[in-house]
Structure formats: structure tokens, C-alpha cells
Amino acid sequence: MRRRLILAGSAIAALVGLGGLALVIMMFWFEREEQPAYVWQVVARSAAFLPDGRLAIANDRQTMIVSFPDYQTLRELPAGGYVASSPDGSVLAIAVRGTVKLFDPDSGSLIGQLDCWPPGEHTYPMHLGFSPDGSILAVAESHHSRGPEVQLWDVSRQSQIGTIRFDDPAISIVQALAFTPTGHVVVSTHSEGVWFVDVAQQAVIRKIQSWPSSHIAVSPDSSRLSLSEFTLVRTFDTRTWQVVHEQRFTQARPMLDTWMSRLKSMPVAISPDGNWLATPNREEPSDSFSLFEPGPPRQTIALRRLADGQRVKVLSGSPIRLHALLFSPDSQWLIDVGLSEIRVWRVAK
DSSP states (O other): OHHHHHHHHHHHHHHHHHHHHHHHHHHHHTOOOBOOSEEEEOOOSEEEEOTTSOEEEEOSSOEEEEOTTTOOEEEEESOOSEEEEOTTSSOEEEEETTEEEEEOTTTOOEEEEEEOSOOOSSOOOEEEEEOTTSSEEEEEEOOTTTOSEEEEEETTTTEEEEEEEOOOTTOOOEEEEEEOTTSOEEEEESSSOEEEEETTTTEEEEEEESSOOSEEEEOTTSSEEEEEOSSEEEEEETTTTEEEEEEEOOOSOGGGOSTTGGGSOOOOEEOTTSOEEEEESSOOOOSSOOTTSSSSOEEEEEEEETTTOOEEEEEEEEESOOSEEEEOTTSSEEEEEOSSEEEEEESOO
16 A cells, blocks of 8 residues: 555656646747737848838839838839848849849939849849948859859949859858958858958958858947857857857757758848847747647747847747848847748837
8 A cells, every 4th residue: 555655656746747847848938039019911032221221121023112110111113132222322232033233212213233144044042242331242142053153343333343253162152241341241151161251352361160151240340240050150259250159059950950951041130239139049940830839830039139149038030930130220120031021129128
């Protein structure tokens, strides 16, 4: 009889222990997430803020310029794809299938066209970056036929002034690029790493890391550089090239941890005032539904202090995965661009 009581007590304790463990797991899974101030149901391939706070949203066929954050359509441009604004807001570049069209965002008029490569049949990601003074546009396309090539264009003359190629057979395509405020181009490739390229010399001057990065963010004073991959976001001090902080994500599918899996979307963004870093809060979920959360799976967002990487807020995130994270020019708002909607958060209340 005593043995039965002991066994029964042990079973109850085990159940209580399992229940406590389940409660801890549930609390971890359902961590407090801040809901967006606005949710816009819109299909967007890319988006970019103009310096005056207007937002350009591009789908496959057209680009809308809307007021922010009240989302009133101000102008529609007859071109879609991948969009970037010049630093002074005088030129809006829209790229697709090897061609970049230049628009005046105020009048809506087409002011130029850059024929970078022969047009392809399919849409591949294109990457655009204006120099700090707006005079040069760097262009790349993640298309195998383009190879690891970045073209540099004189915006006012609409003429190509240089081409940067990486003569390494292991490098396939360019994955991301960005100008730093000092005028260098940061180039990321799929398989072999991330480099600094000197624009004036049109030469590679530094290899930052030996593995790929899907997104790049540079602080306004150039002192911090954040790079992302499948399960990791690293932030460097550009004076010493030491890692000042990093965020590692649980790898739920170790069999997929190859260089191809690291191309998955893990966007990062640094606010214009240099105070905030936005990153995924956990790795990109699978497309399957989960018993732990209602609706489609979401990739939640972490708002962190750039100085130390400390997480301040968890934001609910877009369904399934993120395409891009963008701070407004005044650093007061953060948006994430998802598959079928754009979510908007106020950074500080």
C-alpha cells in the first residue's frame, strides 16, 4: 500500500513538473508582443522613405507615394520593382529586370533611365544604393547571368562610370549593397562573404567576414555596421572591426544550415538617429501553421539599443516572414514589409 502511495505521489509530482515546464514553455513562446499602430493591407515588393517622411511602396507594376503615417495616396508612378530614394529626395529610382527608371517624386515625371543589363524574362531582386551626396547610384541584380557585379552610375548624366566585379569562381551573385556615410560601398555576396569597396579606386579594400549576409545596415556616423544571416545578426565597431554584440537564433532545422539556407530573409535596420537597431526576434518560421499561435506563423521583431544590442521591445511581426525593416527619417516609426501587408509601430511612446 505504501509503495502504491509513493508511486502515485511520484506520478502526481511528475505531472506537476511537466505542467510547470509546459507553463514555462508557453510563457517563453507567448512573450509579450507589442501590436502595430497601423496595418496596411498592401502587396509590396519593396518600400523606401523619402527624407521628408513620404513613403514609396512598389509592387510589380507600379509605385505609390503615400503620406505617412496616415497612408493617403499622393501619387502613382507607372513602374514597379525595387525602389530607393536619393538622400535629398529629388530622385526616386525604381529597378526591375536589369533597368532602373529615375522619377521626380514631386511631379511624377520620368527623368531618366539606366539600362544596366539586357532585360530578363523573370524578376530577380535588384539592389540600389545612392551615394551620400546623391551623385552616384550603385546597382546590382541577384541574377546568375549578371554574376558578382556592381555597376556605378552618374545620376545626373545617366552614364555608367564603373563596374566592380569579384573575380572568384566561388562567388555567384551579389546579395546586398549599401553606401556608408563616408562614401564606400558595402557589398555582400551569397557564398564568400562581405567586402568594403572603395568607390574612387573601384577596388576591394577590405574583407569584413567570410560568410554571406542577406541584409546590411550602417549607422549614420559609420561607427556601426550590422550584418545578418540565417541564424545570426552581428554588429561591428568599424574603427576596430570587433564584434560589439550579436544575436543568435535557435536553429530549428539544422539539416538546412547550408550557404543556400543563409540567404533567407533576416532584415536589419538602424534608425537615422543612431539609437535603435531592429532585427528579427527569432528565426524565420516555416510556412506551416503552429498550435502555439493563431493564424499564419509570424517572424517577430526585436527593437534593440544599437549601443549594446539590449532588446527593449518585441513587435508582433508580419505573417510568415519579413521582407524589409525601415525606420522613418525622424526615427519615430518602424515599419516592416511583409508578403501582403505593411505593419507600422511607434518606436517610443
